[in-house]
Amino acid sequence: MRVGVLTGGRDCPGLNAVVRAVVRKGVQEYGYEFVGFVDGWRGPLEGDTVPLDIPAVRGTLPQGGTILGTSRTHPLDEEDGVRRIRDNLDKLRVDALITIGGRDTLGTAARLADEHGLPCVAVPKTIDNDLSGTDRTLGFDTAVNVATGAIDRLHTTAESHKRVLVVEVMGGDAGWIAVHSGLAGGANVVLIPEQPFDIDQVCAWVTSRFRASYSPIVVVGDGARPRGGAPVLTHVPSAASGRVRLSGVGEWLAGQIEQRTGKEARTTVLGHLQRGGSPSPFDRWLATRFGLHAVDAVRDGDFGKMVALRGTDIVRVPIAEATARIKTVDPALYEEIGVFFG
Known part of the structure; x- marks a missing residue:
């Protein structure tokens, strides 16, 4: 199997740790090949890739930013965006796509999976921690x-x-x-x-x-x-x-x-x-676990799903469900800290 990986939207600490975990487990345990798509959704839209193997991810665990680059490209805004992505995945022999992103990037992945049948698995990242379906998003800590x-x-x-x-x-x-x-x-x-x-x-x-x-x-x-x-x-x-x-x-x-x-x-x-610099120990831990479970979802053919943290467990939830609404601060939590005001 050949798997594509992309990081989309704004950068955050821990992205490279996800990519590292995906590649390490995918190559070592499942014998997969990987290709990195450059600059978020622009990569599959234009067929722009970089090699992605174990040497390429070595030493990236503490590295901030993303070795794949990122952008806020919206392929569904393009008249022929879905066709171009499908054609490029076929041309590159990519059987599945792991998308690492926030609400916009994963919202696109949800539509591509649910409406167009593209084999997508998602990993939630955003320092805003506003994705429903997961207790924590990568980069928040x-x-x-x-x-x-x-x-x-x-x-x-x-x-x-x-x-x-x-x-x-x-x-x-x-x-x-x-x-x-x-x-x-x-x-x-x-x-x-x-x-x-x-x-x-x-x-x-x-x-x-x-x-x-x-x-x-x-x-x-x-x-x-x-x-x-x-x-x-x-x-x-x-x-x-x-x-x-x-x-x-x-x-x-x-x-x-x-x-x-x-x-x-x-x-x-x-x-x-x-959002810059080296990820915290918790974000390195979370990113690594997200990556390991994302490649397991690919192995299981469980597409249209996002890996999520629930308590201390990593679970899978529908991408569409996880991006359907913004996760906001509970009024009770805000009231709780009000004793310290003034």
């Missing part, structure tokens, strides 16, 4: 570690200068990174997209913190918005992608806090620091 480390460092400068520090983290429409890093880093306010915030309440928490002779840290997800308002954006949809890039709420929030409380406020936008 590393992003939380990076954000928590930054918050730890910012506490000392906040206290030294008696100022408010606002930390903007990624997450899109889900506040998982904000909740986890904010709680772990001892933030005094955590704001998430799922719960529109009252700016007067935020300023009251900030003022309360100063009364206790401490300088507050405010963690805000980049998709958070004030009550009754729209997301604060510094990037509008581009003509090329049509996608909105969220960023700007941290700077806006710092300005509002300074104006309303009279306290100096500064913003740190962590941005791509959260």
Whole structure:
């Protein structure tokens, strides 16, 4: 059997560890051949490949990014996209395709599998942790570690200068990174997209913190918005992608806090620091297990499925089910951490 592998969407730590595990087990235990498709869905769309064997993946376990490259190509937007992919898979003698990605990449895999019969197996990756069907997505743990480390460092400068520090983290429409890093880093306010915030309440928490002779840290997800308002954006949809890039709420929030409380406020936008660099030990463990189970699904002919973490077990769920909705922060969980606000 010859198996294709691709990584699509935005990069995240642990992608290479998945590819490594897929190739190692597939070659050593099943005698499979592998081909790497370059730059996400662009690879099968254009037939662009690189050799993928055990020497190619050696030493990649701790390596960030993706040795296969990635892109946000959407083959279903192409008039003849499905035909081109099918023709290229046939030409390259590829019998199955392992797709590693987030909601967009796996949403495409679900449609190709369910509507067009292409033999796809999926692996969930996104630092946002917003894929339903799995307890954790690849890359999330590393992003939380990076954000928590930054918050730890910012506490000392906040206290030294008696100022408010606002930390903007990624997450899109889900506040998982904000909740986890904010709680772990001892933030005094955590704001998430799922719960529109009252700016007067935020300023009251900030003022309360100063009364206790401490300088507050405010963690805000980049998709958070004030009550009754729209997301604060510094990037509008581009003509090329049509996608909105969220960023700007941290700077806006710092300005509002300074104006309303009279306290100096500064913003740190962590941005791509959260998705770059070497994966955490947990993400290496998770990526490796995902890869091992993904190649098992190929062996079993169990296509149209995504490997997922449930507790400590790796299970298989329909890709379409896992991408049908965004997994957001439970209001009860957010309420639980509210005792630390202010």
